Amino acid sequence: MFIYGKNAAIESLKVNKNIKKIFILKKNTRRDEDTIKKIAKEKQIEIIEMSLSELNEKFGSNHQGVVVEVAEYNYVDLDQLLNEINNQEHATVVLLDGLEDPHNLGAIMRTADATGIDGIIIPKNRSVSLNQTVAKVSTGAIEYVKVSQVTNLVQTINKLKSVGFWIIGLDMKGSIDYRKQDYKGKIAIVIGSEGFGISRLVKENCDFFVNIPMIGHITSLNASVSASIIFYEIMRNRFEN
Known part of the structure; x- marks a missing residue:
């Protein structure tokens, strides 16, 4: 499953233990992207940097520069x-x-x-x-x-x-x-x-x-x-x- 957007990505990184990798816009200097990279590195999560055209081709245009791949969400009994x-x-x-x-x-x-x-x-x-x-x-x-x-x-x-x-x-x-x-x-x-x-x-x-x-x-x-x-x-x- 892929999660799109900066806020959703940050919250996933904080608490989700089943993150597979992160796709992020290459050469992006915005503070929230730096935060995402920092947390990902601390948790040893693979970061894949891509150009805007590559992100758009793979995920469409509604990604805000970051996409997180996670395992399917589990329901609570x-x-x-x-x-x-x-x-x-x-x-x-x-x-x-x-x-x-x-x-x-x-x-x-x-x-x-x-x-x-x-x-x-x-x-x-x-x-x-x-x-x-x-x-x-x-x-x-x-x-x-x-x-x-x-x-x-x-x-x-x-x-x-x-x-x-x-x-x-x-x-x-x-x-x-x-x-x-x-x-x-x-x-x-x-x-x-x-x-x-x-x-x-x-x-x-x-x-x-x-x-x-x-x-x-x-x-x-x-x-x-x-x-x-x-x-x-x-x-x-x-x-x-």
Whole structure:
């Protein structure tokens, strides 16, 4: 897998132990490239310097002068994730139901890291997976946010309930304004796809539904935008309490 961009490359170098090599623009004197080279040399990672035309030919033009080759990202086992956060009073996980756009997942991971979300859960089928687009859009958050991939979201919800989680679905027809919901305790936020929302069986297993009020002409928001609104409200709610 290849990770594109300076910020994503730096974060990968800091924490990823499975970096194979780095491709970097030859004769680049920018400070961030110097930082990348310095860390790579300290960790004895192979550095391959290339001309701009060589980088463009191999990786396309959207690389910002640096590309990191890493092993495929590993998912965190659900039981392992739950064990790690079991003793947290205010643990928060996010379930993404049918989200297929890697840009959305990358953006959600970026905000999840910024707001202290403990983990993201995605289904194995009909869902985006961790790939290089997700890695680039997340600008390094993929190195920090734990992602679990499960076979069945409904079974996962039941497991979450069995260990004390409340399940909160984000739905445009939800009965509770998202600003009035109590986010204390262990919670799981369910976000559906932009086209179809939360699937029927998953919806039947949610405990509450919150909505984001809208006064304009458009009736829905991008999934990553909706996630950002909810994540920051959860953080604000908990800081105030």
